[in-house]
Amino acid sequence: MTHSITEMLLASLPFYPLISFLLLIAFGKRLSWHIASTLSVGAMALSTISSFIVINQLSSQSPVLTVHLWNWFELSLTESSSAQINMSFYLDGLSAVMISVVTGIGLLIHMFAAAYMKDDENFTRFMAYMNLFIVAMLILVLADNLVLLYLGWEGVGLCSFLLIGFWYKERANVLAARKAFIVTRVGDTAMAIGLFMLFKELGQLNINDLSESASTLWIVGDEPPYWIALLLLGGAVGKSAQLPLQTWLPDAMAGPTPVSALIHAATMVTAGVYLIARMNGIFLLAPEVMNYVAWLGASTLLLAGVAALAQNDIKRVLAYSTMSQIGYMMLSLGAGAFSAGVFHLMTHAFFKALLFLTAGAIILALHHQQNLFKMGGLLKRLPFETALFAIGLVCLMALPGSSGFFSKEAIIAQLWSSNTAGPLLWYCAIFGALLTSIYSCRLFFLAFLGERRFDHELQPSSSKLLKLSLIALAVLSIIGGIFANTLDISLLVVFPSNSPSNLNEPHWLHSVAIATPFVGIIFSWFYFSDYRNSNHGNSNNVVFQDKPSALVMFCRQGLGFDQLYDVLLVKPYCYLARLNRRDFFDQLIMLNAWYVDICHDVFKSSQTGKIRWYAAAIGLATALLLLNLGIEYLSLEAS
């Protein structure tokens, strides 16, 4: 295939879903389900196929591919120097991984969504937003400069907002959407300031040039890269739901389940990971920030693991587990193990999409019941979904052989001897893995084992589209580990090689890491034995009453972060807003209005409507004019 065709395919990647989005929005409800789903899924399929063709063109000889579409605008720093901001796409190993995940998983989730949302009255709007999300996400990962990346970054934020609040008639959904938007905006603001600083310091925003000039201009430990990396980290933290800004993700589960799978598990929330990986040149110059990244990741993964243990909503368990898995990715990036983090990003996208979609299928079968304590005994009644969910959980727990195992072990293996991580973080990661396996088992026991605790008859979906996408995801989750080698090779050019110095590592590290999930399983087998044993004829079992203790309630609400922010930020802000309702500056501006109002009154009073007065005014004015002319004439005569 010639070079130009490849370039054209790369350039057109985001345009298939864009066209589909425009058509769906333009024609809206006039399209039947068949046309709308063919359009949106077809556009995704085209995108997927062309992205795989393009990725195949990447080789060790030509590891990058760029395509320039048009000049967007020019940013000038001073009179003389300016930087051209282009609409250009840049494909290397890292963005290749991202576009294959975005389009591949996106296609499967679109297929699922077409079946899942079939009966919704706003089906076309839903698919349009999903397509728009893919457009923004592709722009984000393909951008060759940070301004374009920021466009995609805000675009996915917008789509996330629109899709969380998709069922906008319920107040809770709208509040969740608003919360997600505002909380991520905090991070985005930090990121924008980081971009301004970058541009001020380096005078350009092209990602490749940035890394080069940063490494020539600064040395490790300089002040500017420290602040820039910290600010960029702020953006990543907001988007990826890490520790200070994590509160929006569990609430975001208010959206339809395909949205949770696509945006809040597989793609958008990993944008922060992508950002840090992409800007590794800057981050490597600021080892302290790398250390912060690692600690943020570790504390998030522990916090989310603890919170996941106490949830009663199946989707919220998965949301917290997403948070903790992204914590692993952050930890890995912070430790300098970039390719391991990106690999975990990919496998996580596979199995978390599978988990979410299977959960969606189960929720659909249970008439939108999401409470784990109202499930139970699904193993016999939904064997297909159970098997798929079990596959997803095995990957999540990283049992040997599954895709999660390869990626998570790769991360954990590099922690101990990393300069920016260390043994303490290794212990955190191991404890996190233990927590992961415990909450996974709890989820499995509650939902699938034990006795039946739901009232309505099951109504499993028989859609082939739905099953096909689930099976494809399950296969990817199982065999995801085989991509490890290709990924490492393609990422070799993107990331600096970190020389592993495993000399002073204790020899028991790997065996402990492998054994940890099994310890968790054995522990929960006995600890949660009430959940898995079916007690027939004992319907008012105490275990399933779900009367949580104060501690459990505290964990269920995400360890009190919501309340903390409410007291620290939301309440004072609302109080100030109320206090300052008659804003001083507002009053200053209102002076203008007041002045205009006075003038209006004055001139209004002259409009009496009495025609004789008007005539008199005209006469008077004419007389005055004539008098003036006469005086002027006389003075001319005199001189």
Added chain:
Amino acid sequence: MSEIPLSHVLILASILFTIGFVGIIARKNTLFILMSLEVMLNAVGVAFIGAGSAWQQADGQVMFVLVLTLAAAEVAVGLALLIQMQRRFKSLDIDLLSKLKG
């Protein structure tokens, strides 16, 4: 026949014009206002004729014919309006027509 100087004609025209104008301002009755308007138009006509004869040009008389036709048309419209006004308000008081008050 002795020549009448232009200044005399203009003074007469000004006096007529002022009389008409004062009539417009002072009278309340719309009919009288219309009549005052006619007086003003004729004042202008006198000025035109005087100027035309002073410079021996036909333009002055042409303009007067124009003013005359205009005045006739204006009177036709004005009287029609007066009839309407009498019907609606049962009065010809011009101050009643003040709906355009700001």
